[in-house]
Amino acid sequence: MRRSQLVVALLVGCGLWLAVGRTGEAPPEAPKEQTMAEQTGARPGPMPPLSAEEAQIIRHKGTERPFSGAYTETVTPGVYVCRQCGAPLYESSAKFRSECGWPSFDDELPLAVRRQVDADGSRTEILCASCAGHLGHVFQGEGFTAKNVRHCVNSRSLVLRASSAPVQWAIFAGGCFWGVEEQFAGQPGVLVAQSGYTGGRTVAPTYEQICTGTTGHAEAVRVAFDPGVTSFEKLARLFFEIHDPTTLNRQGPDAGTQYRSAVFYFGDGQRQTAAALIEQLRAGGWAVVTALAPAGPFYAAEAYHQNYLARNPGRVSCHRRVPRFEQRP
Numbered sequence: 602m603r604r605s606q607l608v609v610a611l612l613v614g615c616g617l618w619l620a621v622g623r624t625g626e627a628p629p630e631a632p633k634e635q636t637m638a639e640q641t642g643a644r645p646g647p648m649p650p651l652s653a654e655e656a657q658i659i660r661h662k663g664t665e666r667p668f669s670g671a672y673t674e675t676v677t678p679g680v681y682v683c684r685q686c687g688a689p690l691y692e693s694s695a696k697f698r699s700e701c702g703w704p705s706f707d708d709e710l711p712l713a714v715r716r717q718v719d720a721d722g723s724r725t726e727i728l729c730a731s732c733a734g735h736l737g738h739v740f741q742g743e744g745f746t747a748k749n750v751r752h753c754v755n756s757r758s759l760v761l762r763a764s765s766a767p768v769q770w771a772i773f774a775g776g777c778f779w780g781v782e783e784q785f786a787g788q789p790g791v792l793v794a795q796s797g798y799t800g801g802r803t804v805a806p807t808y809e810q811i812c813t814g815t816t817g818h819a820e821a822v823r824v825a826f827d828p829g830v831t832s833f834e835k836l837a838r839l840f841f842e843i844h845d846p847t848t849l850n851r852q853g854p855d856a857g858t859q860y861r862s863a864v865f866y867f868g869d870g871q872r873q874t875a876a877a878l879i880e881q882l883r884a885g886g887w888a889v890v891t892a893l894a895p896a897g898p899f900y901a902a903e904a905y906h907q908n909y910l911a912r913n914p915g916r917v918s919c920h921r922r923v924p925r926f927e928q929r930p
């Protein structure tokens with residue numbers, strides 16, 4: 602594609618909408634006090650700065666002393682995210698006791714972990730696929746579990762977002778992911794809200810490719826949640842109220858299939874719940890065009906898209922809540 606086309610495609614995106622949306626908006630709110638959970642990265646949002654010890658491990662490929670980390674023996678349900686960037690890496694269901702002195706997992710979340718052979722060729726290093734932060738090493742053939750794999754991870758490379766029950770997942774596409782992500786990140790029970798791309802053909806697409814509208818992917822937000830605190834139905838109701846589900850392949854001035862409204866469901870239960878909510882909205886007069894499709898590969902968006910609105914408080918979200926389940930159009 603020609604560079605001029607790319608510039609036009611980028612301008613049509615969120616930036617222009619936000620620039621327009623700022624006009625006449627209320628003055629920005631005073632910065633809120635950070636909770637302890639936000640300070641430690643235990644809630645969605647920008648991750649706190651690394652300590653010197655964490656930086657030594659994550660940026661300089663160090664190794665913590667065995668049995669010295671916070672998660673060596675942890676069995677609490679939840680999702681482990683990258684200490685540096687907050688990307689989800691492992692579910693607690695993949696954690697097992699190896700007695701090796703570091704947290705051990707026999708599987709990673711899809712596309713979350715990158716492997717590379719150490720400089721001396723002896724071991725395989727594992728890194729966060731989103732930020733390249735050092736996690737540890739991966740070993741095969743030790744026979745610990747049926748999967749026969751051990752991700753040996755430094756506790757200090759991880760933060761556990763604890764859950765009262767096994768974590769569940771949802772993926773929603775509702776236009777520019779900055780605003781959708783911000784809305785879900787603030788919900789009780791939400792452990793992860795990650796911007797990314799899904800539902801298309803291109804493998805590992807970039808934002809520039811997404812902006813052409815030719816990859817088939819939608820801008821989407823992947824949510825991990827504690828089913829003991831919230832539910833898929835509650836989150837799906839929120840989804841239908843924070844974006845316009847009646848405009849085909851468009852949210853405000855953002856046009857193209859990459860801005861389509863869609864629920865990428867995990868299992869038939871989620872599909873039925875989303876379909877019932879759509880029927881409820883249609884009965885209330887809303888001509889909903891939201892697509893339902895099974896969840897497939899989810900590619901995390903580039904780091905500069907994650908927590909975008911939280912990191913850029915001067916920007917105004919393009920998503921505001923309209924109580925569509927209580928009012929007619």
Ligand SMILES: [Zn+2]
Nearest residue numbers: 683686729732
């Ligand atoms: Zn990371």
